[in-house]
Amino acid sequence: MLPPLTISVVDGKRLSVTRKLVLLVMFCLAQFLDAFNITALVTAIPALEVSMNMTASQSTWMFSASQLTFSSFLLISGRISDVYNPKTAFIGGVFGLGITSLCAGFVDDKIPIIILRALSGIASAMSIPSALKLLVNVFTDPREQAWAIGLFGGCGAVASFGGLLIGAMLIEWTSFHWVFWFVACMALPVALACVFIIPSQVISEPGPAKWKSLDLVGVSILTAAVILFIFSVISGPTSGWASPLVLVPLIISAVMVVGFVYWETLMPAEKAAIPPRTWFYNNFSVLFTIALLPIFWWSTVLLIFPAWWQKVFHWSVISSAIHMMPLATIGFATSFTGSLSRIFSPKWIILTGLSLCMVGTILLAIGGGRPENYWPCVFPGFALGTAGIMLAYTHTNIAIFQAAPSSMAGTIGAIFNGALSFGSAIGLAAVTSIETSVEATHGGSQEYAGRAAAFWFLFGIVALESISISIFYDRSTDHQPQPQYLSSLSETPLNRANTTLVK
Structure with missing residues (x-):
């Protein structure tokens, strides 16, 4: 029989409004930095290629290395946040991002900087699920929680496109080194502040019980499978989809996923990395x-657009970044719609968003090839597409947390962010292949036909998503309390009796 378990957790109802808002700012800053750490490099790549004598395929690993490790370590990060102390995981992740960025700013060689980018991906993977775990615990009221999650996601959208402008200014007026130092100058103070701002969470339980709750075997199998899968998908467009470098990891990854599913069926639900019943929570799948x-x-x-504008239209780096700003401003504004999920069904909000996204994608497909089409086609395409995809993103994020118990918030955050990364990796590989194939028969990279084909493919994906949400989303549990399920060791009746607040 296990000795009693004592847990001290954040109780959002006992925190002041001021402290809640400060905590939300800290979580949003972490989300901003994680997204900025990727998008700001878009404008730095040409300078990096020249400074470090990189080939085009090598420079892609500046993005791919962090994407690979971020996607791969999300699950273990989510489980650590659920079983151990999410405060420690969050601060460690933000601090790690600051240190790796600080070091990257002093590096002028391609191999060390790619390694540091991979390490920064692990740090980001530690901070995001733990931030979501803490956010769900701090904002326990469903309306407040929806608003907070929406704003959290909106900061990622702002960073995704604001990073282009800030990165362009840093490259134009200083050097690419400051793209990394900018992240470090923000991340390290945030990590230090969070040591004192985030309420303490003390978890005291036997060491073996913790390790068993992590399901290290299952997590390791899935992590290895994800690494191999993402690697093969990233390598496909450059190495060829039929090459052994792509096919062998892809096949091994598929086998390991089957092995992971089999292993999880053998594990008790409270000890599984992803309990099988997770996929059967209402609307979760x-x-x-x-x-x-x-x-x-x-x-x-x-x-597509920044490179197209600079290469074909000969726009400057800063001009290209400014023309992308509608995505940041509209994306952030749309993030404040989280409270709508308590008034309307998320199904209709998500469908509205996907419909707007389809219209915007059509405009980008038909009007992106000429500079004079920016205002009549590209600008409204950006506006409608961003508003739509942000509605879908925000309310999917809110609904998926409402579908599962709060005790699994770290794991759910990992699954959600893993889906975001997987979709991006697979989709970009498909888009790159389509664009390259069409360009080979329609005049090369100076013609817009390949990029238009990529957007038509994207339109088809959005349409399929609309059909799936129309058919499979069940509205019967809309606006209901989160399900209560003893999904982890930390949620036994004994544990709930020993739960206290430490301020």
Whole structure:
């Protein structure tokens, strides 16, 4: 028989409004920095290639290295946040991001900087699920929680496109080193402040019980499978989809996923990394498929337009970044719609968002090839597409947390962010292949046909997502309390009796 377990957790009802808002700012800053750490490099890549003598394929690993490790370590981070202290995981992740960025700013060689980018991905993977775990605990009222989650996601949208402008200014007026130092100058003070601002959470339980709750075998199998899968998808467009470098990891990854599913069926639900019943929570599976779309849409826009404008229209780096700003401003404004989920069904809000996104994607497909089409086609395409995809993102994020118990918030945050990354990786690989194939038969990279084909493919994906949410989303549990399920060791009746607040 296990000795009694004592847990001290954040009780949002006992925190002052001021402290809640300060905590939300800290979580949002972490989200901003994680997204900025990726998008700001879009404008720095040309300078990095020249300074470090990188080839085009090597420079892609500046993004891919962090994406690979971020996606791969999300699950273990989520489980650590649920079983151990999410405060420690959050502060460690933000601090790690600051240190790796600080070091990257002093590096002028391609191998060390790619390694540091991979380490920064692990740090980001530690901070995001733990931030969501803490956010759900701090904002326990459903209306407040929806608003907070929406704003949290909105800061990621602002960073995704604001990073372009800030990165462009840093490159133009200083050097690429300051892109990394900018992250460090913000992340390290945030980590230090959070040591004192975030309420303490003391978890005291036997060491073996903790390790068993983490399901290290299952987590390790899935992490290895994700690493191999993302690696093969990233390598596909450059190495060829039929090459052994792509096929072998892909096949091994598929086998390992099957092994992971089998292992999880053997594990007790309270000890499984992802309990099988998770996928049967109301609407969880369909919301997971919707989560594959948002970063894919944003990444496609980022991949296509800045490079197209600079290469073909000969716009400056800063001019290109300014023309992308509608996505940041509209994305952030739309993030304040979280409270709508307590008035209307998330189904109709998500469908409205996907419909707007389809219209915006059509405008980008038909009008992106000429500079004079920016205002009549591209600008409204950005506005409608961003508003739509942000509605879908925000309310999918809110609904997926409402579908599962709060005790699983770290794991759910990992699953949600994993879906965002998987969708982006798979989608961008498909978009790159389509664009390259069409360009080969329609005049090369100076013609817009390949990019238009990529947007038509993206339109088809959004349409499929709309159909899936229309058919499979069940409205019967809208606005109901979160389900209560003893999904982890930390939620036994004994544990609930020993739960106290430490301020």
